[in-house]
Amino acid sequence: MDLVPNLFGSTIGRKLIMAVTGLLLILFVIGHLVGNLQVFEDPDKINGYAHFLQSLGPTLWAVRIALLVVVGLHIWAATVLALESRHARGDEPYAVRRWLRATFASRYMRWTGYVVLAFIVYHLAQFTLGYAQPDSFKTNLAHYTMRSDYHVLGITVVRAGTEVLDVRTMVIRGFSNPLVSVFYIIAVGLLSLHLLHGAESLFQTLGLKDDRWAAGLRLVVTLGCAAYFLGNLSIPGSVLAGILR
């Protein structure tokens, strides 16, 4: 059984791990954004949604652990590949170094990756663990009483009158700090740049790309990344602009 050594021990195997974990993380960040855009609707929506996720209990933890494993594998594969590549280059650098066609996003994957990692740590500290901004953390705010039922796929998951954590107020107070908001906007901008190469690159690594639709793929990925950035920009941006309060 050579499956494990062939996947974890070879360059292509590690690239496949990068691609599959990258795809899962892309699906996660899209879902994450779509869920969070409910902040623009009635407070019942985002607060009911947050309460529903919290109420999943063991399922929530299974998803959290799976995400941590996926992120860990992505970083592990990237680190090993980067170290191998640096070694492969040899000791004597070229005196004249020029790019022939590598895209801008592809040249800075490691650096955008570092910022995204720092951002994830801060993001969890702020909204999940409550270390970064304890004053406006959800558990330190007054409870919110649901005025209507919250449904997922037509099933009522949070009933009207339930006391839930006021996630909406936490988000708005958190983003009222311009420093935090600007860091968010820069970080999601760099994440979008990371995805601009990553989302296209994963098709090549999984062997699903060819010349006939490479241009179409690039267009879809570019539009997708732009939409993703604008979606993420809208939340701290609206708070800073005073639209969301």
Add this chain to the structure above:
Amino acid sequence: MSTKTFSVTIRVWRQSAAGRPGRFVDYPVAGVSPDMSFLEMLDVVNDGLTLKGEEPIAFAHDCREGICGTCSLTIDGKPHGPHEGVATCQTYMRSYKEGDLIVVEPFRARAFPVQKDLVTDRSAFDKIQQAGGFITARTGSAPDANSVPIAKGVADLAMDAAQCIGCGACVAACKNSSAMLFVAAKVSHLGLLPQGQPERDRRVLSMVRTMDSLGFGGCTNQYECSAACPKLISHDFIARLNRDYAKAVFRTAFEPVAAGGGGEG
């Protein structure tokens, strides 16, 4: 016919032997004809150096018609010089003008150690080829032509991959010194054809394992390789290699093994 000649300066990497320190040396070159090939210009420089009793610049070359893959040279930061789809030997001095400074370096990669000056040891490619770049064919009299039908599109695609001359420009152009385009070309050209099927899984696993063991880096999908390739081999073959590798990994992992025999790979 008289052609106007011009002068350039070449800045060349000089290194006396493998593992020794090297340095750049500038050589003014006068009387350059636009009709000279780049290698002929180096021949002229070497004539001058020899007459002066200096060591000539060592560079690799053979057919000088762009089909053998012996010539190398990274010229002004691009393997095989300024043009697309052209090997160093087919690069002509008409690409340059009076007063140009041309930086000439060997292909750089740990797997391609410099032997002397601009000559690198690219035998790592031979080792990859020996690991699986072959088919098992019946010997004896030649088989009847067209006895194995192959669709035109498939044959054409296989020939696109088979254009690889194994020069190593893909490795030299890649910031990771990855040999993926070379391996992709070899794996694809055999893997596309019916004659290459019996060893298909074993070939890709073995060639990739050898590629990794020789210290080539991984692919980050920047496609510098295909931009530098003198035969313009497409990086789509790398996608095919990735797909072939993934299929081979899973197929061999779940394939039953005959009693007393080994499985594929």
